[in-house]
Structure formats: C-alpha cells, structure tokens
Amino acid sequence: MPPTAGEALPQGRPRRRVLLPLPLAGAYDYRVPEDLDPPELGAFVQVPLGGRETIGVVWDGDADPNLPERRLKNITAVLDVPPMTATLRKFVDWVAAYTVSPPGAVLRMAMSSPSALEPPAAKAGWRLSAAGRAVLARGGKVTPTRMRVLEALEGELSQGDANEAHLATTIASAAGVSSGVLRGMAEAGLLEPALIARAAEFPVPDLRKQGPALAEDQQVAGAALRQAVATRGFGVTLLQGVTGSGKTEVYLEAVAECLAQGRQALVLLPEIALSAQWLERFEARFGCPPALWHSELGSRRRRDTWRGVAEGRVQALVGARSALFLPFPDLGLVVVDEEHETSFKQEEGVIYSARDMAVVRARLNEAACVLVSATPSLETLNNAETGRYASLNLPVRHGGATLPKVSTIDQRVTPPERGRFLSPPLVQAVRDAIGRGEQAMLFLNRRGYAPLTLCRTCGHRMRCPNCTAWLVEHRIQRRLQCHHCGHAEPIPPTCPECGAEGSLTPLGPGVERVQEEASELFPDVRRLVMASDTLPGPAAAAEAARAIQAREVDLIIGTQIVAKGWHFPHLTLVGVVDADLGLAGGDLRAAERTVQLLHQVAGRAGRAEAPGQVMLQSWNPEHPVMQALISGDLEGFMAAEADQRRPGHWPPFGRLAALIVSGEDERETDAIARDLGLEAPGGEGVEVLGPAPAPLALLRGRHRRRLLIKVRRDVAVQPILREWLSRVRVPASVKVQVDVDPVSFL
Template identity: 90%
Template sequence: MSGARRKAATEMSPLRPRLRVLLPLPLAGAYDYRVPQGMEPPPLGAFVVVPLSGRAMIGVIWDGDADPALPERKLRDIEQVLDVPPMTASLRKFVDWVAAYTVSPPGAVLRMAMSSPSALEPPAARAGWRLSAAGRATLERGGKVTPTRQRVLEAMAGELDGEPHLASAIAAAAGVSTGVLRGMADAGLLEPALIARAVEFLPPDLKRTGPQLGEDQQVAARAMREGVAKGGFGVTLLSGVTGSGKTEVYLEAVAECLARGRQALVLLPEIALSAQWLERFEARFGVPPAMWHSELGSKRRRDTWRGVAEGRVQALVGARSALFLPFPDLGLIVVDEEHETAFKQEEGVVYHARDMAVVRARLNEAACVLVSATPSLETLTNAENGRYSSLDLPNRHGGATLPSVQAIDQRVTPPERGRFLSPPLVQAINEAIGRGEQAMLFLNRRGYAPLTLCRTCGHRMRCPNCTAWLVEHRIQKRLQCHHCGHAEPIPPACPECGAEGSMTPLGPGVERVQEEAAELFPDARRLVMASDTLPGPAAAAEAARAIQAREVDLIIGTQIVAKGWHFPHLTVVGVVDADLGLAGGDLRAAERTVQLLHQVAGRAGRAEAPGRVLLQSWNPEHPVMQALISGDLAGFMAAEADQRRPGHWPPFGRLAALIVSSEDEREADQIARDLGLEAPGGEGVEVLGPAPAPLALLRGRHRRRLLIKVRRDVAVQPILREWLSRVRVPNSVKVQLDVDPVSFL
C-alpha cells in the first residue's frame, strides 16, 4: 500500500479513544496516547506502559481531555495496563496541587509518588506444593496412606485451606520432615505450584489498652478521638511541654482512625533514629508499624509501597516522602515535631512536608494533627487565627517537673585555657554522676573541629567545591565537607607554606568535647550520639538501650539527642555553645535556636529526680537565653511575631527564593542580573537581590540568590511563572525555586 493510500485508510478508520498519560519526568504536562484496538480504555489513575522516544515508560492515566486537534498519525498506542491498584483521585489532585504550589513540573512530583518502580510489577512467585487430584481423592475416599502422609493431607486441606504453601510451612503444620513431602510428590499425591509473594503486615491490635493517661492527656485524647470519629478534614495543633505525653495522646487518635477502617500515617523528622517511638507504638498496638524512609532496602520498599496501595498496610510511620505513598483511604496524618526543618526538602521538588500534609489531609477528607512542644510561628499563627484547633498539655506526665534552666556567663566564668567546658558545668556533671545519675553535653556540631588553619601563615583548609571550611574528623583522620562530602587526609604540613606540624584545629566539635570529657571525667562511661556515629535505626536503638540500662554515664550529642528521647535517669544537660545558632542573618535564627535548646533542655528530669540545664553563653541577656531561663516561650514567640508583622515577613507575608547556579561563575552572574532587571514590581511586591548566596559555591556550582517578598493576600506563584517566562535561561544554568524557604544558604 502506498503512503498516500495508507494515510487515507488511517484517516477513514474509526477513531480510537485518546487518553492523557503523565510520565514521571520533568515535563510540562501529560502526553496524549491512543487506546489500541481490542483494549478496554483503562480507568483514570491506571498505571500503563507507553512508548517514548524509542523506550518503554511507565506512566499514569491522568485527568483532563486529550487534544482532539492532534493528528491521528502522531499518536502512539498504550502498550500495557499494569496489574496494580490505580492511583486514587485524591493523590492525583495532590500531585497537581504540589506541582502548582512549588512551580514544579507535574511529572517531577509524580516521580515521588512512583518511588518504587518495582512495586508496579507483579510480585515474584516462589515454588511450593499443593494437593494433586490424586491427593484430594485419597483424602476424600480414605485411601490407604501412612500416618505421616495422612497428617500432611489433613493439614493441607484443613489448616492450610487447600492453598499452595512452601514446603517448610506444610512440614511445620503437619509435624513432618520435608522429605515426607518429596516422597508424596513422587507418589503423585502432591504437585508443584507457584505461590505469589505477599508480605504480611500484621494488623494493629485495637483491643489493647494504652498506658494510663493523666487528666490533661485524657481530655486531649478524648477531643482527638472525637475529631477523627466525626470524619472530614480538620487540623489540630497538639502542643505541650516536653515530657507531657503527647505521643500517647495522638496514638489514641491513630487507634480511632484504625477502628474506623481507615489508614493512618505518622511523619517523623528522622525516622531512622526514632527507636523509642517505635517501641511506644508496639507497646500500644502489639505490632510494629510499617515504615518508610531512605534506609529501607529496595525489596522492603517494594513490598511496603504495594501493601499501602492494596490497603494491607493500616498504619505507617515515615519520613517526609511517605506523604506521596498511594493510600487508598487515608484517614489521619500526624506530623510529630512539626517545627523541625528536616521536614523541608531542599533538592529536586522543594516542598515542606508539614504544609503539604495539611493539603493531603484536606484532599482526603482526613484529620491532620501537628505536634510539638515548640510549635513554629506559622502553626501558632494559624491556631490563633482559628484555622487550626488547638490542644495543650501544660504539665509533665507522671508527676515529673520541668528542669531549672540557668545561663553560665562565659565572660565571668570562662573555661580554662584550651578547654570548652566551664567550671560550673564540670562541677554539675561531676555531682550528677556522683549521685548515680546521667548527664548530657550538647553541641550542634559534628566532628572534632569546624576549622583547621596553619599557625605559620594562616592558611585555612577549605572545600574545593563549596564555600565552606573543611571539618576535622580526628577518629577517621580526615577533613570533610559537610555540604558536598569531599574528604581528604589531614595534611602533615601546610599546603600553602609547607610548614611541618603547623595545622591547628580551631573550635570544638562533639569529638573534641568527648576528648575533653575523657580527661575531666575519666571514670564516666561516655557515648557520642551524632549522625555519623549512629548510622541507622539499629545503632540508635542500641544507644537508647544502653542509656536506659544505665550503661552510660555521660551522653555527648548533636541535634539528634533533641528529638523525642526519654531517658528517665538523665538529670543534667549542659549546652556547650548556646549562642551557636544565632550567628548570621537568618530570619528564623532566634526561633530555631529557642526551639532546639528547649527540646534539648527537655531531656532532663523526666522522672522523679529534678532536672537542671546549664547554657554556656557569651550573651546571656539575649532574648533567646532569657526565654529559656524564664520558660516564657509564648512571650518570646509573641515578640517574634511583633517583629515580623510590620514588614510582612512570614507568616504575615510570603517569600520565594530564586537560586541561580552554574559551573561558570560569569554565566551565573549574567542570568542573575537578567532576572534582576526583569524583576516584578507593584503594590505588595518587593524583590531583593541578586546577591551571592552565603554558600556562593556549592558542589562545584556558583550560586546567586534573589528573594521575592509579597503580602499574605498576594499569590506568588503566578508572579514567579510570569517572571521566569521573560528571561531565557540556557541549559547550563539552573534556576531553582523555593517557595516558603526555611534556609537562606
């Protein structure tokens, strides 16, 4: 057939249905495909295989109408519909919402919802055994077999429901060896059969009762249960002092959600390090929850993703990416430690999981609970404005009292020369250990020293890829960049002037504090808790076990120790450098510092013995120090709000950052200048920059920043789209958008 006749025949043939397919790629939108002859049109949300540029891709049938003007000859056929539950309408709306809010391609957001591609394939099958026709006939007619074979026949027809099973399971049920099964197969009584792999997620035991709740906890738990039982969307802020039992309260909301047949999701800022939380969940429900975080192996990720999609996972605890799992009936989302900046994803699609959790709950007609002892100013403002309801637990559970907090003025009582722990702090630790209690030293800085320089020429060791000093890690005998991961050996001589033995560490990290503690408290059993010393859940669980078993006298830790740990014998907490987080011009520096130090202080005195917190500071008059000493966090947050409100700074206005980066510094400067010249204006809109980012070089790319600030009633996304459309950006330059930034690096 000639080309002209083939074209005419194609145009005369009946048109087949067209569907939009969204692919997990950073594309502008969905592509149109055609339903092949003889295939039923797949439903919205179905996962399908389609051709794209000579390769097969998995995508999702997306909402909206295909383009009727697209010529038939340009359409390609859908190749296959995968046997997996379709993506729900609520999750598709969530993908579109996140894409629109973050000004990201929808396909890039879809990729996060398809984070385990192998889960879309049929589960692998395993070889097992089932009764053959001869075996069933023998059992039904009472054929003559040995007693052991009779037990196998009866077990397979009864306890094992006549379904195929692994040889080990059959042997265990019948109380025989697997050799008996091989003999029965040879005799024709059993036949081989494939068994689909379906990981079982044990259902939580809803008949179990939780721990005895105090009066305040009972009131809050009752309110939360009623909110979940009522159904529909609503956001509740659950606040309360450290140690007030907030976890036990919101687990009652989880129980109510599960009792109503819906799924529950709990987000934690660092799931891999939350060993004690998992113990509390299992104590409450008798089984561990399903888990979702970056350290899961590929097989477990596949099984969990599929279990969620099929509704077999009822309760799941996860990191921020768990928000994009395919829950068919999500009834509750809990964001624990909602103030934590770890909920902000800074790479790829830039989003804040706390804010997106509220959106996903609304789209799912689900309840959302935000939990913190130190809520963010954004959440507090929403509660004060009536957008969120609020519950508060003002007292510690079980009669424990809040610790006393005092500042050690290092201008008056500085550490000894060459040391970092002041005499009052050393004395307090010695007294606590002498009483058989535990103490903690907190410094939010990993490694041995944050800076290494040459005493002879002043040369400083810096990262070749980033605007950052290299941090000494003395145990590993290397210098490392904490931004890009670059590492190199500690040089025996200065790379600049060649002076031997002149490289000197400046400032303390936790390794250096540990070295000093070994000299000051030689008999104390010490443990360092930092992200590089606790590489995963198992290490964190072992550390928690050792501390609870009183095998540790002195804990030395970074911010990891602030996250929800309950150590009943810990009575003294010393903050080595309380001023550390206040340096620089970060909008939220004071808020973050007061939150972090309050959380750290909350580790002390959580049982009968009273707690004591000592803050080493060069500026004890600072409002942050005074708020911690007085315990008036509400007054501090009110003062923060008063400072931000007049200038329309968040949460009373909106911010968005544009980060221009390129391997070529001149190119980064040029595009940043072009964006600056095309900056939008108008009432309620202000653009700051361009200017070099604080990290002007990161992973080998030069970075420039622009910041747009708008009033709360102005939508920033349309402004950003129109702004970017006016500037041509070459492929070698990347412009990353960060709506609602929490970091200004």
C-alpha cells in the same frame, strides 16, 4: 513517522493522557491499541518514549483531539498493580502547582519504588490435586496424617479457594505433620506443585491491647483526637505539650481510632532512622511494629512496603517526609511529630515542606491531621490562634516529673580555662551529677573536631574547593571534610599555602573536641558520642539508646540528634556548650530555631523522679532566647517574635519565595540573575530583594545567586513566579530553582 503508501491508519481508537515521572511540562497523549482494553484513570502503563520504554500513569483530562494520528504512539502494556487513586493524583498536581515544579517531577516521588510495579516474585508451593479433592469428596482410604493435610488445604488454609497453593512449611504447620509426609503425598498424586505469588506479610495491630494509663489531661486530649478521627472528615489539630508530657501516647489514641475505622494511619517523624524508642512505644501499644518508610530501607523492603500500602495490607506506617507520596487507598490520619523540625523541608529536587503538604494530603483524603510539638513553629501557632487549626495543650510532665531548672553560665564572668571549652561551673555540675549515680549530657550542635583549620604562620584557612565553606576537621578519621558536598582530604603535614610544617591549627570546638576534653577532665567516666557520624543508621541508634537506658553510659556528648524525643530516665543534667551558636547571621528564623532546639535539648533532663538541671554557656545571657529558656515563657517569646514580623509582612504574616540561580560559569550565572532582577515583578504588596550572592555562593562546584520575593498574605505568589520566569530565557547550563516558603537562606 508518516504512513507508507497503502498503509491503513487506525481510526477512532481511544486516547489517554499519560504523565511520566520526568521533569516535563505535562502529560503526553498516547493511543490505546486494539489488543488492550482502555486503561482506567490512574492505571500504571508502559509507553514508548524516544527509543526506550518507560512507565507512566494515565492522568486526568482529555487527550487532544486535534493531534494527528500519525504523531501518536501506542500504550504498550497496562501493569497489574492497583491504579493510583484520584486523591493521590490530585495531590501530585497540587504539590506541583504550589511548588512551581513540573508535575512529572512530583509524580516521580510517588513512584519511588519502580520494582513495586512489577509482578510479585513467585515461590514454589503445593495445592490439592484432582486426586486429592476426589479423596475428600468420596472418603478415599488415606492415613490419618494425610487426611489432616487434605482437610487443612480444604479448610483453614483455603479461605474459600481450595485451589490456592501454599508453602510446604505453612501446610506442615497447619496439619501438624513433617515435610516428608507432603513429599509422599505428592508422589502419590494427592498434591501438585504450584507457584505462589509472593506477598510480604505486615503484622496487624492489636486494637484490643490497652495503652498505658493516661493522666486526666491526656485522656481529654486523647478523646478529642479520637473524635476528630471518628468524624471521617478533614481537620487539623495542634497537639502542644511540654517535653515529657506524653504527647506520643496521646496521639497513638488517634492512631487506634483510625485503625478501628478500618482506615490507614501515617505518622511522619523527622528522623525515622533514629527513632528506636518511638518504635518500642508503638509496639508496646499495638503488639507489633508499624511498617517503616525511610531512605535506609533495602530495595526489596521498599518494594514490599509500597505494594503493601497500595493493596491496603499496611494499616499503620511511620516514615520520613517522602512517605507522604505513598499510594494509600484510604488514608484516615496523618500525624506530623515534632512539626517544627526543619528536616521536614526537602531542599533538593522538588522543594517542599512535608508539614504543610501533610495538611494538604489530609484535606484531599478527608482525613484528620495532627501536628505535634513542644515548641510549635510560629506558622502553626498563628493558624491555631486564628482558628484555622484546633488546639490541645498538655502543660505538665507525665508521671509527676517536673520541668528542669534552666540557668545560664556567663562566659564573660566564668570563662573556660585557656584552651578548653567547658567552664568550671559546668565541669563541676557534671562531676556532681555523675557522683550521684545520674547521667549527664553535653550538647554542641557541631559535628567533627573543629569547624576551622588555619595556618599559624601565614593565616591560610583550609576551605572546600567546591563550596564557600571551611573544611571541618575529623580527627578520629584524620581528615578534613566539607559538610555540604562531602569533599574530604587528609590533614596535610604542611600548609598548602606557605609550606610551613606542623603549622595547621584547629580553631573552635566540635563534639569530637568536647569528647577529647571530657576524656581529660573525667577519665573514669563512660562516654558516648551521639552524632550523625557516630550513629549512621537505625541499628546504631537503637544500640546507643539501649546502652544509655541500661546505664552503661555516664556522659552523653551529642549534636542535634540528641534533641529528637529521647527518653532517658536517669539523665538529670544537660550542659549546652555554645548556646549562642544558632544566633549568628541574619536568618529570619534564627532566634525561633534556637529557642526550639535548646528547649528540646533541655527537655531531655529530669524526665523521671530526679529533678533536672540545664546549664547554658553563653556570651550573651541577656539575649531574649536565653531569658525565655530561663523563665520558661516560650509563649511570650513567640508572641514577641510575631510582633516583630507582623509590620513587615514577614512569615507567617506574608509569603516568601526564593529563586536560586546556579551554574558552573560564574559570569553566565551572574548574567541570568541580573536578567531576572531586571524583570522582577512589582506592584502593591510585592517586593523583590536581590539578586545577591547566596551565603553559600559556591556549592558543589556551582556558583549561586539568590532573589527573594515577599508578598502580602492575601497575594498568591505562584502566578507571579510563573509569569516572572516566563520573561527570562534560561540556558540549559544554568539552573533556576524555586523555593516557596523557604526555611533555609543559605
């Protein structure tokens, strides 16, 4: 607002750029009022925006000196929280530039616990009063028990600050007295009440504990990782090893070295909520659990953990991909376990790969980065082969265990009985394994009872009203559900198309159907289904792992959850119900993903003394994926994959980016996609495909079209994308998402 007549304008007050956690183009300029000291870079500040107050971060760069004073608003307050470090600010800017996203949208991920920016809640406690300090100074007459309290407050509890307040339970424990003694001392004026700032306690890892005995190759790899951390510089190491080779224990050596250096360590896992066994290993190694960061943490724990990281009280943290944006003041190590996992790619909001951004975060922090996998991605393998990454290999299983024998069951020769999905050889193998007192697993990467329900009378297929997807039957819950948008409805008694009663029939198997068949074939066998529907969180996953390890389960039936690093010593047989499932469609990485998933699943078998056996039910056992799994020659398979991609400049020998155009109005969405297609960039080394309907052409009620740009490896795709998008006016009703380095092509 312009000033009123006679109103003096403040002159020469400092200005600061403030980035807000909103999808805005950049930082806004604000004025520092006279009653505030100019905040430093990275300070969290409260500022007005529109008709409300919001919190942002003082950002790098100079404010616009030409902006008139009348257009500036004042910073309202500077928050009492450690400022965002320069490295994290650079990381936010780097991710925004790489993903072609607004910096404020990336900042929002780094401010994922707004309550952590508020002062910690205070608790009531006690501290020495003036009278109590006088007694200590002049040796006044008090009982021995009261003297112990006074001495504890001045001595072991004070840590140099005798005015510090402490909880009554803490004081009583330190002095060996009851709470009644403290109340009496307060009545006598020796103690006075005071508030204690509440700070969550995070246990300190015990670096004196020795880990398990390592084999010679593990010792060599562990020493190399320790050295990489000890240099206190940036470098990336691929730690590759067969399933069961002890990769976790090896990279925990790097964690130990990082903590010994006084720096913070971050381990990223693809499914932290399902990693009970990993947490047990960490606690066995360091005497305490690490701090956790994942979506199922309660709001208070998220607040405490965010603040604990910022204040340096969290030394080791294990988390999901979002943990990359936590405010580590001195990050010395980033580990990405199962680096090939597609769940490290965030597909909503700011679309990014946590594996790739972990390398960037480590570089900005002058930290070591370790990428871990039994089946590394082709991108990571290429970086190791070209010398960008160091490489370590663990070629044998730990403790004398051997790799399982892998074979295929040709379903053209020995198909399942009519109406069933388990072939006779697999059924017999399950009976034999359980008969020997061992455990078996049946794997099918498909949730629910059946992937498709149709009417026998008219052929109508039950589909989602919001998505281009069939509804999956979940028989236990008696509902049909879309696994893309969550839409659910009861199973109707009649066909909604022709009205025929009792005509709806499930087609194809899901894990519930395999469980039903197993209950008929093996009625006396103790079974457990491991899927995201049946293991909704950490507690359920931990209980499942406990039951399997305690041999309370004979047969495990699971989806891809069972492939994620579990160690079940008595599991000797893995049967894959549909090994061909991931090979359908035209996905660039379909074969690579399938061989990775099936190799990881196969790796659950025979991890102890008893040898393991893996049986793959397939309609195409001659496929290169099946042959690679049988021979164990994953290196040759990946080399052949590379040879196929190299001539066409497909990743990792070129770069891809996708534009996903979506809107509620199909014609409007088509028009914007067409305009983008007409304005598509060209030139040497640049190729644009589309627009075309996405495989999921309707998702959550929005119509979707895709364009794909492919460029040579030496061409930067981001400037091309920005210039391309600037040429087309997109209405607010249509959204254009940018996906650099796409993993999913749905």
